[in-house]
Amino acid sequence: MQKLTRIVTLSVALLMISGCNYFSVYKRDLPQGNLVNKGMVEQLQPGMSRQQVVNLMGSPLLEAPFDANEWDYVYRLDKAYGDVEQRRITLTFQGDRLAGIDSEGDISGDIRLPDDQGVGPSVEGTSDERESPIDNVTPDRP
Template identity: 65%
Template sequence: MQKLTRIITLSVALTVVSGCSYVGVYKRDIPQGNLVNQEMVSQLQPGMSKEQVTYVMGRPLLEAPFDASQWDYVFRLDKAYGDVEQRRVTLTFDPQGRLANIEQQGDLSSDLPFESDDGMGPATEGTNPMDSLTDENMQLQAPSRTQPVSQP
């Protein structure tokens, strides 16, 4: 009976410790969609072709499936410990494929607080990972060759 009590107590303790954390959970900002800002939108002018718009804004996140005359550029930033910021730019084209209307939603003028990742991370496919190392990193990772080699 005493052995059963110990097993049950140990299992309950492990369940509580592993499932319920009072320390907190790490969260990170989640950006999604096309990053759009006021500088990009200010370059747009009515009468621009779709190719010119694509050069300035990039490919749209959403193209209406039944009506190719409307492009939506949507950006959403779900802040880890804050609110959700959403920006949307809707572009409408006339039947000749020229930009006719620009609609904006959200604050496009504010800068987004992206943190820079100074970690090494994975290398981009097709590149040499050693090319991204700085001289300082190379000295930290390379074995020291200043010791004399003893010869027999």
């Protein structure tokens, strides 16, 4: 009987712990697309050539498949523990010249990205200054 009581108690405890979200999975902010800010959009002028637009904004994320005269610059920031922020700029061309600029989302504010966008987690005991393997070599003496 004691064995059955222990098993039931352990089962109930595991069931209660599994429902808790205290030990959750680590999440990161996920930026995707072309980073578009207010300064870039303000510099766009009707009549600019496609090359001038590429120099200013970069390559478009999307070109309309049925209309090569429409470029889309989309930026989406999926915050790990918050909302999703999305911006979209649609540029319309007539021939080789910029004709129209449409925007969606709040372009007025800048998006602040975290500074620690390195690859992988930081390892304790390491520094940013890396020693060159050549510095550790002692010259061979005959």
